Amino acid sequence: MTDSKSSRHPNTPIVVVTDLVKQFGRFAALRGVTAAFEGGRLYAVLGDNGAGKTTLLRALAGLTHPTRGSISILGTDALRSVSSQVGYMAHPSLLYDEMSGMENLRYFSRLYGILSDERCRQVIRLVGLDPELTRPVGQYSQGMRQRMSLARALLQDPKILLLDEPFSNVDATSGREMVKLLGQMRDAGKTIFVVTHQSALLETVTDEFVWMQAGQIVRRTGGPGSAPLVSTDQSPGAERRKPDSS
Amino acid sequence: MSLISNITAATLAKDIRLEWRSKDAINSMLFFGLLVVVVFSFSFDPIAEESRRIAGGLVWVAFLFAAVVALNQTWAREVRNQVLDAYRISPAPANSLFLAKALGNFLFVIVLEALMTPLFIVFYKLRALGPAWMLIPIAVLGTWALVVNGTFFAAMSLRTRAREIMLPLLLFPISLPAILAMVRATTAILTADEPAKFWIVLLATYDVVFTTACLLLFETVLQAE
């Protein structure tokens, strides 16, 4: 399943995390994450609630500042300087409920210095929605809202996509459409991280599964780094976890 | 520089459009402004001679309360749906967002003042004994003084518990010299008892100093998680 996809052109790591620690007061959300991620692959980040998946993604997006450790994206520590190369999407839509999809995207595209409407239309069509729809985003179904949020993340054609639970509460059709699109983006060379509880949905396009537990990456399968990471976590839970093959 | 003004213009246009569509805030704030004027008129007897002398203070205190209610709404839409995150991850400079929000607040509060002023004039039978045109720069400078810091502190308050009380707690102490200046300048024009020029210059200085400080430090505050 994943092997044929992993025998593509060799890639250098474009996201490197070194001993990343993030503490919120007394709670340690990330306890020393060290990993390198190659470009042009789709990583599914799995784990229980509280494992640190969201924190890791937010740290990569530059929304959360590490307590210790470092993050390097596209070769630099200064995440702000590569912000136009990173697209982020989370469970809240990051869109204004009161505006239509096109109005939202028109506004957000200005933030990236994109002045033409054509790009907005293009990207809305790409996610399977109608640019002419005047309904405010607040009245969309969850599936449509997530797709519009994905469109927003794609506006600036970023090299890296960070998606935090994009499929939660989304109808099956929207979910499948999004997965197909993600596969296409990955094939076009984008690096994609998807935090999800629905690994089955992503199975067909995932290059590598990354398991997190208690603030650390405990296992990676499906790619060159497929051996379990050296970890002091000897708890039985880590061994029992496998990709959801049902 | 043009990138900043593009984004500022786009953000301001968006905010005005959204405000105009729902008219929620406008309607409730206009009514609130009216109520404040009426409450003040009941509390400070407009017939008494003294009222003319304290009118400057009354008017600005009324504007201040209305402004605080408006300022607390500055980031409300962005906080829903975590839109601020979308802004933070974009390469857009934080200043453009700040300017847009400050200008938006400024316009909003000026509209409120434009409503409340005629009411005050009517209730208190106000007449300017000094050059009345000078009230315009006073209103502009004074409102900007409140709004520029108010927008900034509203953003800081987002990172606190008790968000809505935090804004006035931070804003009032820092604004005291500006409030003194606004009130004294207005009183000077109304009563022609003292020169307003010093106060206007002080207000202008305050505005320059704090607008600069806000522009320099807003990025830091926005990127703080």
Place this chain on the structure above:
Amino acid sequence: MKRAFPILGILTAVLLSYGLYEALVVAPTEQTMGDVQRIFYYHVSSAWTAFLLFTINFVASVIYLIRRSPVADAVAVVTAEVGLVFCTVVLVTGPIWARPVWGIWWTWDVRLTSTLVLWLIYVSYLMLRRFSTSGQTPLLAAVLAVFGALDVPIVYFSIWFFRTQHPQPVIGGGGSIDSRMMHALLINWLAFLCFAFLVCWSRYRLEVLRREVEEVQSQESMFEARSAR
């Protein structure tokens, strides 16, 4: 370093006692206000001490903004708290002085009113620190301290001008001061500085310990949930 604390404590106690003696006994009685004026030695000493501490707070805040140094932040919080206490003393002794002498509790005295605004700014500073939810509390507080520092000269000027239009009694007197009074004032100020230093030092130690405890608790939580599974 640990031995220095009791030594400094004794020195402070001595200075304070000497200062008390100077202020109440040695210094001459003021000709218009009488013995009530003696509160001046405490009023002014507290004021100068508070301003010094707030200045240190401002400098520490700027250092924090530039360097994100945790030590700078600790110094900032310590000087803000201790400075606020001395500032409160100024605001309390001012009216206590004013009442018997001028028959009023308060007046738009330049220094007193500026001190009031400074007091309000620092109360808001401490409230911000207390109510802040994010881990970026030191950063927000430092920003507020900068705003406060920018405000102070403007406050001073605004009230100064206000007074020229509306003259009011001056608390604290202006003009020249008898050299024996100056001597008593300086002794007391030195004593207050030592006392302030002692209190700051203790508070700083407390702050360092508190941060160490937090650090240890964070470290523990790093290992804790693993074994809980």
